[in-house]
Amino acid sequence: MGKRSRQRQKNQNAGRDNRDTAGWGAGYADIIKENKLFENYYKELGLVPEGEFEQFMEAMREPLPATIRITGYKSHAKEILHCLKEKYFKDIQELEIDGQKIEAPQPLSWYPDEQAWHTNMSRKIIRKSPLLEKFHQFLVSETESGNISRQEAVSMIPPLLLKIEPHHKILDMCAAPGSKTAQLIEMLHADMDVPFPEGFVIANDVDNKRCYLLVHQAKRLNSPCIMVVNHDASCIPTLEINSNGKKDVLFYDRILCDVPCSGDGTMRKNIDVWKKWTTSNSLHLHGLQLRIAVRGVEQLAVGGRMVYSTCSLNPIEDEAVIAALLEKSEGALELADCSADLPGLKWMPGVTSWKLMTKEGQWYTDWSEVPSSRHTQIRPTMFPQKDPEKLANFHLERCMRILPHHQNTGGFFVAVLVKKAPMPWNKRYPKLRKDSKLSSSAAQTGSSKEAPSPGDTPHLPPEGSTEKVEGNSQEEKVDKEADETPEGASVGQDAGAKPEGMCGPPPSKKMRLFGYKEDPFVFLSDDDPVFTTIQSFYDLSPDFPKLNVLTRTHEGKKRNLYMVSKELRNVLLNNSERMKVINTGVKVWSRNSEGEEFGCAFRLAQEGIYTLQPYIRSRIIRVSVEDIKVLLTQENPYLSKLEDEAHAQAQKIGMGSIVLKYIPNLNNPGEPQCPIQLCGWRGKTSIRAFVPRNERFHYLRMLGVEVFRDKQGLGQKRSHGEKDGKEEAEDAAEKDEEQEEERAADKETELDLENSNKNGSSESKTDCGDKETSS
Numbered sequence: 001m002g003k004r005s006r007q008r009q010k011n012q013n014a015g016r017d018n019r020d021t022a023g024w025g026a027g028y029a030d031i032i033k034e035n036k037l038f039e040n041y042y043k044e045l046g047l048v049p050e051g052e053f054e055q056f057m058e059a060m061r062e063p064l065p066a067t068i069r070i071t072g073y074k075s076h077a078k079e080i081l082h083c084l085k086e087k088y089f090k091d092i093q094e095l096e097i098d099g100q101k102i103e104a105p106q107p108l109s110w111y112p113d114e115q116a117w118h119t120n121m122s123r124k125i126i127r128k129s130p131l132l133e134k135f136h137q138f139l140v141s142e143t144e145s146g147n148i149s150r151q152e153a154v155s156m157i158p159p160l161l162l163k164i165e166p167h168h169k170i171l172d173m174c175a176a177p178g179s180k181t182a183q184l185i186e187m188l189h190a191d192m193d194v195p196f197p198e199g200f201v202i203a204n205d206v207d208n209k210r211c212y213l214l215v216h217q218a219k220r221l222n223s224p225c226i227m228v229v230n231h232d233a234s235c236i237p238t239l240e241i242n243s244n245g246k247k248d249v250l251f252y253d254r255i256l257c258d259v260p261c262s263g264d265g266t267m268r269k270n271i272d273v274w275k276k277w278t279t280s281n282s283l284h285l286h287g288l289q290l291r292i293a294v295r296g297v298e299q300l301a302v303g304g305r306m307v308y309s310t311c312s313l314n315p316i317e318d319e320a321v322i323a324a325l326l327e328k329s330e331g332a333l334e335l336a337d338c339s340a341d342l343p344g345l346k347w348m349p350g351v352t353s354w355k356l357m358t359k360e361g362q363w364y365t366d367w368s369e370v371p372s373s374r375h376t377q378i379r380p381t382m383f384p385q386k387d388p389e390k391l392a393n394f395h396l397e398r399c400m401r402i403l404p405h406h407q408n409t410g411g412f413f414v415a416v417l418v419k420k421a422p423m424p425w426n427k428r429y430p431k432l433r434k435d436s437k438l439s440s441s442a443a444q445t446g447s448s449k450e451a452p453s454p455g456d457t458p459h460l461p462p463e464g465s466t467e468k469v470e471g472n473s474q475e476e477k478v479d480k481e482a483d484e485t486p487e488g489a490s491v492g493q494d495a496g497a498k499p500e501g502m503c504g505p506p507p508s509k510k511m512r513l514f515g516y517k518e519d520p521f522v523f524l525s526d527d528d529p530v531f532t533t534i535q536s537f538y539d540l541s542p543d544f545p546k547l548n549v550l551t552r553t554h555e556g557k558k559r560n561l562y563m564v565s566k567e568l569r570n571v572l573l574n575n576s577e578r579m580k581v582i583n584t585g586v587k588v589w590s591r592n593s594e595g596e597e598f599g600c601a602f603r604l605a606q607e608g609i610y611t612l613q614p615y616i617r618s619r620i621i622r623v624s625v626e627d628i629k630v631l632l633t634q635e636n637p638y639l640s641k642l643e644d645e646a647h648a649q650a651q652k653i654g655m656g657s658i659v660l661k662y663i664p665n666l667n668n669p670g671e672p673q674c675p676i677q678l679c680g681w682r683g684k685t686s687i688r689a690f691v692p693r694n695e696r697f698h699y700l701r702m703l704g705v706e707v708f709r710d711k712q713g714l715g716q717k718r719s720h721g722e723k724d725g726k727e728e729a730e731d732a733a734e735k736d737e738e739q740e741e742e743r744a745a746d747k748e749t750e751l752d753l754e755n756s757n758k759n760g761s762s763e764s765k766t767d768c769g770d771k772e773t774s775s
Contacts, residue, residue, distance in 0.1 A: 031271045033061040038264065038277050041357055047313060047348070048403060059405035064268040066126065067108070067118040067153045068139065071146060071186060071221070076674035079702050080147055081114060088135045092121075097129050108153055109344030116156055118408075138701070145694035146220025151179040152269070154402050154412035157345070158256055158307045159183035161338055161416050166190055166197040168253040169567070173233040173296055175203035176210035178217030180258060185221045195611045196545070196565045199253070200225040206232050208582075215583040222607045224548070225565045227572075227584040233259075234291035237578040238299065241570045250571065251301035259289045261310035261317050265411025268404060278359040282316040283377055289321050290381060297325065297333060298426070300419045305336065309414040313403075315354035316382050318413040319396050322350070324381035325417070326394045330424045335398040336416040346406040350399025350415070352391055353384050518582060519552040521572055530558060530602070534589070537600035537656070539618035550585060561589040561602065563611055588612045592657070603657035604679040606691055613659055613677050620659045621649045621680070625671050625703055628662060631680065631689040632696045633705070638686050650687060658682050660689060672702050 039057065042048065048056045070080050084105075095102040105119040126136050142148040159180050164170065164187035175181045181203045188197045203218065203226060205211050211230045218226050231237065239250040262281035267273045293308055300306050308325075310317050326333055355365040356378060364370050367380045385391045402412040524530065526546050534540065548569055551558045562585030564572070572584065588608035591601055604612065613620075623631070623646045630641050639650050650658075662676040676699060679690040691699070697707045 031274055033267075033271070033274050035274050035277050037279070037359070037361070038274075040361075041279060042313065044357070044363075045315065045351075045354055047315075047351065047401065049348070052405065055405045056403060059408065060267050060411075062268060062408075064152065064410060065118050065408055066121050066123065067116065067151060067156075069111070069116045069149045069151050069156060069183075071149060071182070076147075076672065076676070076702065077115065079672050079674050080142070083701055084117070088138055092132060092135055095131055097125055097131065100125070108156075110342040111156060111160070116153065118153060120408075134706075141694045141697045141707075144220075145692065145698045146182075146222075147698055149179055149182055153407075153409045154265070154311070155179055155410075156183065157342065157400075157402070157412065157414055158258060158309045159187065161307050161341060161414065162187075162254045162256060162305055163341075164188060164199075164254060166194065166199055168199040169250065169301075170199060170201045170254045170256070171236075171252040171296070171299065172201060172203040172256045172258075173236065173292060174205060174258050174260060175228075175256075176205040176207065176214040178203070178214040180256060181214065181218055181226070182221055184254075184256065185218065185223045185226055188225055189221075189223060192610070195224070195614050196548075197225055198565075198567060200227065200565055200568050200571070202227050202229060202252075202571070204229045204231050204233060204236055206230070211582045219583075219586075219607070222586050222610065224563045224586045224608075224611050225568060227564075227568055228582040230580045230582050234288060234295050236295060236299070237575070239571060239575045239578060241567075242574055247574070250299075251304070252299055253301055253304045255296045255300050255304070255306040257293055257296040257306055257308045259285075259292050259308070259310055259317075259321075261285060261289070261312040262314060263311050265311040265313050265402075265404070265413075268410055279314075279357045280359045280377075282312065282314045283356070283358075283382070286316050286320060286382055287379060289317055290324055293321055293325050294328065297329065297417065297419060298423055302419050302421060304419050306417045306419070307414060308417060309412065311410060311412055313401060313411045313413065315351055316356065318401070318415075319350050319352075319354065319399055320382050320384070322399060322415050322417075323385050323394055323396060327381075327385065327390070328423075328425075332421040332423050333417050333419055335395045336418050337395075337398050338400065338416050339398075345402075347400040347402050349397040350401065352394075352396050356382055518580075520554060521581065521584065522551050522554045523547060523569065523573070524549045524551065524561075530561070533600045534602055537619070538604075538616045541615045541617055544615040549588070557591065559591050560587050560605075562586060563588050563608060586611055598654060598656040600656060603681070603690070604659065606679045606695065609659065609677045609679055613661070616659060619653055619657065619682075620661050621646055621653065621682075623660050623662050625662070628660070628676065628678070628699060629703055629705060631660065631678070631687065632691065632700050636683070636686045636688050642687065650682060653682050655682050655684060658687075676702075 042056075043053060070077050070084075089105050092102055093104045100120075102125075103120045105117045107114040108116040108118055121132070126132050126139070139148060139150065143150055156179075160183075162170075162184070164184060166188055168188070170184055170188075172181050172184060181201060184201045188199050188201065191197075201223075203214055205214055205228075208230050211228055215228050218228065229236075240247050241250045242248075262277070262285060263270060263273055264277055267277075289310070293306075296306050296308075308322060312318065322335070326335070355363055357363050358374075364378065365383075366386075367378075367383050370378050385394065399413065399415040402409060402414075404411050524546065528546075531546055545563075545566065548563050548566060550562050550564065550569075551560065552562075553559070564585045568584060572581065586608040587605040588611060589602035590605050592603040593601065624643050627642050627646045630637050634641070639647055642650060658680045660678040660680045662672070664673045664675060665671060666673070678699075681688045681690060689696075700707050
């Protein structure tokens with residue numbers, strides 16, 4: 001990767017490293033929260049209402065309040081909310097710590113169903129105070145198991161404005177670290193009775209290492225409808241899908257374009273921004289932001305919505321990008337009016353005029369004033385539109401700028417774009433394909449008949465450039481190579497070298513980014529021998545989608561089996577040469593050599609139990625609340641420890657992997673009112689739950705059992721007020737690499753011992769073959 005590519009990657013990461021893990025940090029005490037250039041700039045721009053500037057600056061210097069979001073798609077989200085309100089929130093009311101009165105947590109008024117809460121407690125207070133120890137351990141444990149997300153309030157806004165439905169095909173262009181991606185996945189799974197929604201999320205990030213952080217965040221949601229890819233967002237490839245036997249372009253119904261930015265809206269948590277902030281930051285990022293936004297709308301289906309957002313208050317990164325995009329679209333895009341979408345949220349309308357300032361303090365109000373020596377740094381698209389009629393048609397007032405002092409949040413900017421027609425440059429610069437017999441009308445679901453084919457999505461040339469668009473983009477190179485594929489050959493095969501159903505990473509000559517080499521994604525055939533014993537052992541229903549099952553190796557024994565949705569399988573098989581896939585699928589079975597003697601060499605995996613269980617018709621034991629308490633608190637209880645009904649069922653089942661299923665009793669509101677499914681193992685005389693440590697904690701709390709970690713983190717009860725003193729456990733919930741190590745070291749959850757020794761493959765870094773810590 002050349003110097004320019006490395007710089008681009010560096011820029012795309014700027015301002016996004018800690019955007020979503022908000023408000024839980026104090027520190028940087030030696031940094032003085034003063035920046036005169038910042039104050040002068042925003043005073044002059046007049047973005048803050050008259051008379052409120054001092055209040056604005058005062059809020060910027062205050063620590064960001066802690067906010068949490070309950071994972072919304074799981075059927076037990078209401079149970080978590082009930083647990084929070086009735087237990088932990090009541091315990092911390094009217095507390096006073098270090099002279100500061102702790103206010104009772106309050107729901108964010110604009111977030112649906114009381115699924116997001118905020119309080120004035122900082123991370124430091126929550127971590128250090130013995131009075132808040134129970135609450136803190138609850139947060140750490142529930143965050144690790146994916147039931148709670150510690151996310152900044154304003155970061156929650158973009159996914160809400162996308163208005164996701166379960167059938168939507170979604171692209172998250174700059175996804176890491178993944179909090180917004182998690183929201184998108186939750187919305188897809190709004191109906192938990194549907195294991196495979198029609199829609200999916202493709203989450204992209206330019207930084208290979210951050211992609212693995214993204215994988216870790218997404219995998220906690222155990223969805224078969226998420227794929228993580230590694231591309232430069234400004235030239236992310238155009239993908240193809242097979243539709244009724246023909247190749248069609250994949251256009252997305254929803255796109256989240258949360259671009260890298262200067263991050264001056266995050267000063268309350270990223271304290272070092274105070275000393276690093278300069279107007280040059282926004283000038284350097286504007287071009288990248290516009291290129292990413294242009295690439296986004298190119299891939300958006302007609303009728304689809306794209307949310308553009310930044311954690312910057314600067315118009316150069318905000319309204320200037322939107323105005324340039326609207327100008328280039330020639331009416332194909334329009335800003336949506338979202339004023340009624342989030343009742344209770346306070347925001348300022350977008351501005352229609354602004355000016356530029358250099359880091360030396362020089363102001364420019366128009367491109368004509370900029371000396372030629374500055375033309376490489378300052379571009380015409382950074383200035384506001386001068387034509388009054390065009391400006392009025394842009395409706396920039398529909399953009400939303402959230403100021404920190406209005407609702408005690410971070411600073412944020414968001415705009416919602418709706419695509420009314422294909423982009424004009426798609427029609428203007430068509431690229432002829434040798435095999436182009438694609439149905440353009442089918443390319444964009446529910447879109448106009450003018451939808452472009454894969455070759456009709458070139459990039460705009462740079463402002464003022466004389467380059468022709470044809471042949472200018474990375475996709476066109478890929479498309480050209482795809483054109484040269486022999487007739488009848490699958491796009492998902494490498495010149496006949498790959499077996500059918502195998503999706504490897506792109507060849508090295510196309511791999512433009514450094515990173516780990518990923519193992520291939522190999523789909524199993526309908527008659528694969530592995531299904532013979534699985535089918536009979538678990539009595540899978542006839543509608544079980546065998547073709548959706550994949551593994552990460554095409555040689556030797558299959559160690560883990562994963563499932564993806566039918567739609568993601570379609571994407572994988574048709575684009576292995578176009579995209580670099582980091583991770584996809586949810587683990588449903590793991591090889592267990594001991595199980596072979598009992599009839600099946602594959603045991604169920606807890607990660608995929610909610611996806612898989614609807615197709616399993618045998619080896620299910622219905623358990624009660626008391627049974628679950630026994631199974632989750634005792635290492636290997638005898639069958640006789642179960643209540644009579646469960647005991648009788650267990651006696652009839654042979655040894656091997658089982659499903660432990662709790663069905664709520666609607667007549668007993670004191671018990672959890674949501675179904676619970678656990679993986680287990682029926683031994684000769686005992687029974688065992690194969691559930692990760694933090695999920696054990698989660699379910700026990702839902703059942704009313706108070707759980708504390710001792711110093712080894714083994715989840716034993718402890719008396720209130722006894723200090724844990726384990727800083728590593730606190731950091732583990734926030735640092736994903738440490739979290740993985742902690743979970744790997746926890747012998748209580750390493751129940752699948754035969755998989756504990758890895759052979760050095762990249763599976764140790766990904767969901768598809770991650771460390772066997774959550775047996």
